[in-house]
Amino acid sequence: MDMDELKHVINSFSFDRCKKGNQGFNRCLIQLFGLAGHGKSSFINTCVYVWQDGEYKNWAKAAEGYGGKTTERIPHKITSNITLVDNRGWPKLDGYGSGEIFAQLGNLLPLGRGVEFTKGFGLVEKIVRSEKLVKDSDFIAPVFVHSVKHIIPTEEIEELKSVLHTAREMTGIYPIVVLTHKTYGNLTTVESSFRDMGIERIFAFENYTQEDHFKTRGRHEEVLKFLQEVIKDAQFRVEHQTRNPVKEMHDRKQFVMNYVHQREKKMEQEGLERKKALDRAMREKELKRQEEEFERERQRRKEAEEAELRKRREELERQRSAEQARYVEIQAQQQANAKGGKKFLGFFSKKK
Template sequence: MDIEELRSCINSFSLDKCKKGNQGFNRILIQLFGFLGHGKSAFINTCIYVLEDGEYQNWAKAKEEDGGSTMTRIPYKLTRNITLVDNRGLGKMDGYETGEIFAQLGNLLPLGKVDWPKGFELVDRITRAEKSMTTSDFIFPVFVHSVKTSITSEEQENIKKVLLKSRDLTGVYPIVVLTHKTSGKLTDTENAFRDMGMERIFSFENYTKEDHMKTRGRHEEVLKFLHEVIKDVQFRIEHRPQDPVKEIMERKSFVMRYIHECAKKAQQEEIEKQKFMEQARLQRQKREQEEKINRQSERERQDRDMEMKWKQEELERGRQTQLVRQNEELQAELERLRKKSKKKWRIFR
């Protein structure tokens, strides 16, 4: 399909047109998630710009420099049946932040400002939001990553875990969107995500305020991405029985278990940390005691050495005094003998 055919297909898409009907869903909710500053908001601007084919605007308030600023969950309606959600970016992939991300992906929290609560604070928020949960959204996860940022082996393992958990949560393999594709090692980044088991990877150079001249290549890339999402949703609805109410309750149970496991792990880590700190304290105390004993022993040794040195010096002084006295006595005796000899010599003469 050409650009106009793709745009028309996306704009006219309706879940009602699926072979088995909408099965209780009335829109696709494309949930964008990933690290802060990797271009999620700019990607939303790009999608709207391409689909509307009008003037460029900063609809998602994307920062043109790196860093990221989204602190809220904000929906952006692409068509009557497709909505993009700009979720708050991850600062780090610890249990608390990924728990929040899973709650957002599962559509278990209301839109608006996002905090990173610890432990069961998130459980309380999910419980309070239960009555306002929307069950008619087909959740589609999309992980956004900037090619500018290389992935270490440790980060790759953590990202893989989050992606697979996202799949288990939503029942959909996440699509990976790579941004800033001309500003880094694109092939290496694509291979890293393939090593994580991700099959569908799209790379983009987002339109921006400074660079929004329309090009066929960028338009086609965005439209093919959205078309791929539609095809995947249609396939899943047509080949797997759907129960939106049951699915959201399963997502809730999944996230609750994850939070409980993270809290339990954090508690165990805290216990291990305290144990390690106690061992370190005891070792430090033992080392300090040994150092104190060593210092005391050293002082005693120095005192003994000083005393011995003093005694040796005292003996040496006594010996020198005795030698001087003996020498004086010897000299005196020699002088006496000399005088006596001289006297005898005069008598003889």
């Protein structure tokens, strides 16, 4: 299928053409989600550039460097029945931001509005307030965007796998994975990591940018084939499954609320564990301090006792030395006296 044929298929897509009718769906919402700074906005620029086939513009306000800039849910219309959504990325896989990510993915927060990461049950309140601002007639097509520049660390694989499985559990669809910056890293390694997580549909792109927007047939075709794959899957699901958009929206809402509840319990438990660990560390530190203080006091007493013992020994030694000297002195005196007595007796003997 050449590019003109691909464009025709995409442009003519409508849920009304499905065998069972649209079943209440009016639009395919291609939901881009993932970590901040992995190229979601640049990928949207690429898709719009390819589709319009005109002058390149920074429609999605993509950041020039490596780092996320999007802080709200921004829709970008491709056709009257297809819309790309640039959702706010989260800074790390775990933590409080995960709730907002799934709330965006489930289309529970309004388009064109800012997304703030909240603690506690603030997200639940935002979802309830947004009920009249979101459309249950939108078909959710989840697309996870990841930069090949970022090799997935071993310690993050299970967390990322959990994110992708949670997305599938909430939407009923395994996310398509879009790999950006495909020529700036080890594409084979990253792609293999996602396949090991159970991902089957993976597309790799080098995004068009303000600095590099020279049109190539290869990049154009890759983008069009991606869009075709998304709508082909959406059409298949509406044609071969009995769907109820209102119920699906309600189920996603319950799913995210339960997720937030479990998240809070987990965070509370982790907080208690951290407090216990801190208390235990403080007790161990105090015990160590006491032991060191006891050891210092024991050493001080030992040194004082040894010093006192040395002092006594030295005193005894001085006394012994003094007594010895006194004894020698007495002996000398006695010997002197004895010699004097003999001379005296000799004198009187001579006189007689």
